[in-house]
Amino acid sequence: MKPLKFQKMWEAANTFVFNIDTGDIRPTLGSLPKVTSFGDKHRFFYYENGIGGAYFEEEEMKKAGEAGLKNFTNNKFVSNYFEEIDQMFRIAEKFTKQASTLNLKETTTSELKSFFDTGIHNIIEFFGYYLACQPQCVALFEKKVQEMLEKVLPVNKVTEVYTLLSATTEITKLKKEEIHWLELAINAQKNLLNKVDENVKREIEKHYDEYFLLNVGDGGKPHTLDEFIKKFEKDSKNTTEETSKELAQIYATIKHIENSQKECIKKYALTKEIIEYCNLLARIGHYRLEMRISGWMPMYHYVELILDEIGRRFSYNEKEIRFATVDEINSIHEGKKIDKEILSERIHAFLFLIEEGKVSVLAGKEAKNKFNVLISKVDYSTIKEIKGNVAMKGKVKGKAVVFRWGNDMDEKIRLMDDNSILVAGQTRPQLMPLIVKSKGIVTDEGGITSHAAIVSRELSIPCVIGTKIATQVIKDGDYIEIDAEKGIITILK
Numbered sequence: 001m002k003p004l005k006f007q008k009m010w011e012a013a014n015t016f017v018f019n020i021d022t023g024d025i026r027p028t029l030g031s032l033p034k035v036t037s038f039g040d041k042h043r044f045f046y047y048e049n050g051i052g053g054a055y056f057e058e059e060e061m062k063k064a065g066e067a068g069l070k071n072f073t074n075n076k077f078v079s080n081y082f083e084e085i086d087q088m089f090r091i092a093e094k095f096t097k098q099a100s101t102l103n104l105k106e107t108t109t110s111e112l113k114s115f116f117d118t119g120i121h122n123i124i125e126f127f128g129y130y131l132a133c134q135p136q137c138v139a140l141f142e143k144k145v146q147e148m149l150e151k152v153l154p155v156n157k158v159t160e161v162y163t164l165l166s167a168t169t170e171i172t173k174l175k176k177e178e179i180h181w182l183e184l185a186i187n188a189q190k191n192l193l194n195k196v197d198e199n200v201k202r203e204i205e206k207h208y209d210e211y212f213l214l215n216v217g218d219g220g221k222p223h224t225l226d227e228f229i230k231k232f233e234k235d236s237k238n239t240t241e242e243t244s245k246e247l248a249q250i251y252a253t254i255k256h257i258e259n260s261q262k263e264c265i266k267k268y269a270l271t272k273e274i275i276e277y278c279n280l281l282a283r284i285g286h287y288r289l290e291m292r293i294s295g296w297m298p299m300y301h302y303v304e305l306i307l308d309e310i311g312r313r314f315s316y317n318e319k320e321i322r323f324a325t326v327d328e329i330n331s332i333h334e335g336k337k338i339d340k341e342i343l344s345e346r347i348h349a350f351l352f353l354i355e356e357g358k359v360s361v362l363a364g365k366e367a368k369n370k371f372n373v374l375i376s377k378v379d380y381s382t383i384k385e386i387k388g389n390v391a392m393k394g395k396v397k398g399k400a401v402v403f404r405w406g407n408d409m410d411e412k413i414r415l416m417d418d419n420s421i422l423v424a425g426q427t428r429p430q431l432m433p434l435i436v437k438s439k440g441i442v443t444d445e446g447g448i449t450s451h452a453a454i455v456s457r458e459l460s461i462p463c464v465i466g467t468k469i470a471t472q473v474i475k476d477g478d479y480i481e482i483d484a485e486k487g488i489i490t491i492l493k
Helices: 017-029 031-036 058-072 075-100 109-131 135-150 155-165 173-190 198-211 225-235 240-268 272-313 318-322 326-332 340-348 364-374 409-415 429-435 451-459
Strands: 006-013 042-048 051-057 349-355 358-363 385-387 389-392 395-403 420-424 441-443 463-465 479-483 488-491
Touching (some): 006 042, 017 109, 017 272, 017 326, 075 272, 173 198, 173 225, 272 451, 420 429
Parallel strands (some): 395 420
Antiparallel strands (some): 479 488
């Protein structure tokens, strides 16, 4: 049998056994194959001291790409895929509204279990669609589109046209929050309101109710009403002209992309098929981000609150119960006990493994030893040049600020200045405070539908994605060059 080779595709901090079971392992074996007819037989997630990474088997990643190419070039699949995701959004919204009204202390244990079961079922189903558009699943489809462009464009225009036409102009919930906040601020400024009176507070409360969960996920906490009030007090000091200009710039950027796309299509007389495929890539990217921020992240917030209350009733603290599997959590309702020593070992290290389609969870030293068998250490110290894929064109030099999930965000922000380039495993909405301060972005993971690709084009920041090893090669303070014309990052000193 050919040896298995694994590649780390994403990492996360504060990710517990429960999260990996419901958002990775169970969808991989259950809901993902129902969506794509493909599911990995070998993959694992390894966690140690607060940070973990997901590893995929390289040959199976190729098969995922083949399945993705077949799926996303099939009109019926594409139509059903987005219709079903829209249905999942409605299910998620209904669940979060119901769960938000629960008085956890007064709800019976059987009712809590019912909500818990419904929540994890919804999350697992939702992840089937999310995992179906992972970078490796879309890679061959992306390649097909690029090859189609190569046949009709000058060689030096392929990347430029590809990144332009695959850029989404749909407004995400993140952008809607920004727009709504600016509109709120403009209205207050026009009425010369620089303090929170009753009318302003009602408007802030509406904003809070709609957007307070945008920050949850990856260890993030929900926004508080007090945060928004303090933000208003700060932003209300700006002039109406300043805030209006900021709002206008958002719409101008979208309009510029739309106009540039129309001009490009006309200039090169691109075929209907090329246009449709590029639009599809843009749509996948938009939906992928929305599935995170409007789908499973809000559901996780409430499911985890319910889980914490279940744990409390059965004498497990918040940390212990989150390092239990779904089967173990269900077993305590049947009068069984979860070994607290095993939970304690998992808190330090665990490995959640799919091997030949069978699942196991290893803890402590056993997990570390198995990880060292699966992954060999590599010396990256002599590497000075890294290659990836262009998400947003441009060239820039600057000082690297390397973010690993689990790092102190405030500490990294203090390292940022006008000359900083962000290097990360992947970007997520929680990284926006770093992204907006960056003159360039480099990621290990991601394709043209990734968050980094979307946000870099929104902000016109040169960006190279999918390098695989940037965070392992580049160190804080390295002076690097991004050539986002060729997809090359060079460590200069």
